[in-house]
Amino acid sequence: MTHKVLLLPGDGIGPEIAAQAARLLKACQEAGLDIEVEEGLVGGSAYDVHGEPLPTETLEKAKAASAILLGAVGGPKWDKLEDLSKRPEKGLLGLRKNLGLFGNLRPAMLYPQLASASSLKPELVAGLDIMIVRELTGGIYFGQPRGIEERNGERVGFNTYIYSESEIERIGRVAFEMAQKRSKKLCSVDKANVLEVTILWREVMERLAPEYPDVELSHMYVDNAAMQLVRAPKQFDVVVTGNMFGDILSDAAAMLTGSIGMLPSASLNESGQGMYEPCHGSAPDIAGQNIANPLAMMLSVAMMLRYSLNETAMAERIEAAVGSVLDDGLRTADIASEGTRRVSTAEMGDAVLAAFANY
Ligand SMILES: NC(=O)c1ccc[n+]([C@@H]2O[C@H](COP(=O)([O-])OP(=O)(O)OC[C@H]3O[C@@H](n4cnc5c(N)ncnc54)[C@H](O)[C@@H]3O)[C@@H](O)[C@H]2O)c1
Numbered sequence: 238m239t240h241k242v243l244l245l246p247g248d249g250i251g252p253e254i255a256a257q258a259a260r261l262l263k264a265c266q267e268a269g270l271d272i273e274v275e276e277g278l279v280g281g282s283a284y285d286v287h288g289e290p291l292p293t294e295t296l297e298k299a300k301a302a303s304a305i306l307l308g309a310v311g312g313p314k315w316d317k318l319e320d321l322s323k324r325p326e327k328g329l330l331g332l333r334k335n336l337g338l339f340g341n342l343r344p345a346m347l348y349p350q351l352a353s354a355s356s357l358k359p360e361l362v363a364g365l366d367i368m369i370v371r372e373l374t375g376g377i378y379f380g381q382p383r384g385i386e387e388r389n390g391e392r393v394g395f396n397t398y399i400y401s402e403s404e405i406e407r408i409g410r411v412a413f414e415m416a417q418k419r420s421k422k423l424c425s426v427d428k429a430n431v432l433e434v435t436i437l438w439r440e441v442m443e444r445l446a447p448e449y450p451d452v453e454l455s456h457m458y459v460d461n462a463a464m465q466l467v468r469a470p471k472q473f474d475v476v477v478t479g480n481m482f483g484d485i486l487s488d489a490a491a492m493l494t495g496s497i498g499m500l501p502s503a504s505l506n507e508s509g510q511g512m513y514e515p516c517h518g519s520a521p522d523i524a525g526q527n528i529a530n531p532l533a534m535m536l537s538v539a540m541m542l543r544y545s546l547n548e549t550a551m552a553e554r555i556e557a558a559v560g561s562v563l564d565d566g567l568r569t570a571d572i573a574s575e576g577t578r579r580v581s582t583a584e585m586g587d588a589v590l591a592a593f594a595n596y
């Protein structure tokens with residue numbers, strides 16, 4: 238069966254890194270992968286053309302696709318839009334919500350070649366391999382009521398942090414199953430010392446635990462988790478948490494691997510349809526300079542092959558190609574260190590493609 242893949246480059250460095258992913262998809266096709274690739278607009282670039290960050294056309298294409306590959310959205314050009322619903326980020330959030338992509342997998346894995354690019358001492362990060370499972374369609378990101386309004390002569394801003402038992406349970410199951418496939422350790426991160434919503438979160442995780450007797454479940458408050466991530470990150474294997482805590486902790490974990498430019502992600506729904514994107518944003522500070530690291534985006538292609546297209550061997554081929562390029566000492570600016578060769582976005586793409594062809 239021919240799989241439809243929708244490529245959404247987005248804004249800022251999005252199109253630069255998406256171009257490398259598009260070349261990689263072509264190489265996969267040449268290597269026998271049966272896919273059809275379409276492109277679409279999302280984020281600020283969609284707003285500029287259609288007045289909407291998630292045009293109906295894009296949403297329809299996304300619904301019809303087996304998998305979506307997204308670059309990044311957002312940028313200063315659209316930060317001043319008063320109507321929040323028109324902001325580029327709403328395009329991304331709309332895709333996640335409309336497609337029911339509640340299960341966000343954010344692996345923070347250190348390529349051994351990058352130990353010296355990490356902001357932590359090499360011995361603290363050597364062999365690091367964490368999987369953050371972030372709930373992606375609920376919590377404070379989507380809770381109602383929300384808004385900014387006038388109360389007692391001044392403006393107040395408010396959001397609602399809410400999770401139902403069923404929402405907690407389904408992300409819990411994703412995490413327990415992930416732990417079963419890995420080292421059978423699961424740490425649930427919450428703020429159950431203060432917030433009722435996470436008291437319920439903890440209760441539901443505890444209730445699920447007996448169904449996964451081979452998994453050792455632990456709990457940690459989010460402030461401690463942030464500290465432990467930079468103190469002794471290797472104590473973690475699978476971490477499960479809500480939408481906002483997962484957003485923050487995954488950026489922190491990213492830096493342990495050398496650069497946020499290395500971290501791919503998968504966002505999955507109940508039927509295995511997925512959206513794949515780097516964890517980083519549109520990096521307006523370096524956009525248009527051909528210096529962004531395209532590896533998170535290219536590794537997102539590997540995650541897509543593994544989780545939505547069931548093409549594990551080809552996914553491993555991409556990951557091995559990235560490893561061999563790093564072995565050869567090629568580095569974009571964000572991961573550069575002494576004795577390595579600095580390359581541009583496109584040159585990094587060239588190198589990964591050449592290595593992919595050799596495997
Ligand atoms: N998934 C997404 O589309 C997504 C994620 C995060 C932020 N954003 C949006 O991106 C915009 C910028 O946000 P930000 O600055 O907080 O975060 P960011 O991730 O875009 O950038 C943070 C820092 O990391 C660097 N960086 C990020 N990706 C890189 C890469 N591939 N190679 C090299 N360096 C890289 C940037 O240059 C910057 O210094 C905002 O509009 C934000 O809303 C989008």
Ligand SMILES: CC(C)[C@H](C(=O)O)[C@@H](O)C(=O)O
Nearest residue numbers: 311326329330484516517518
């Ligand atoms: C751009 C923004 C809406 C998004 C989020 O907060 O989820 C981003 O930071 C991410 O990590 O994917």
Ligand SMILES: [Mg+2]
Nearest residue numbers: 484485488516
């Ligand atoms: Mg984020």
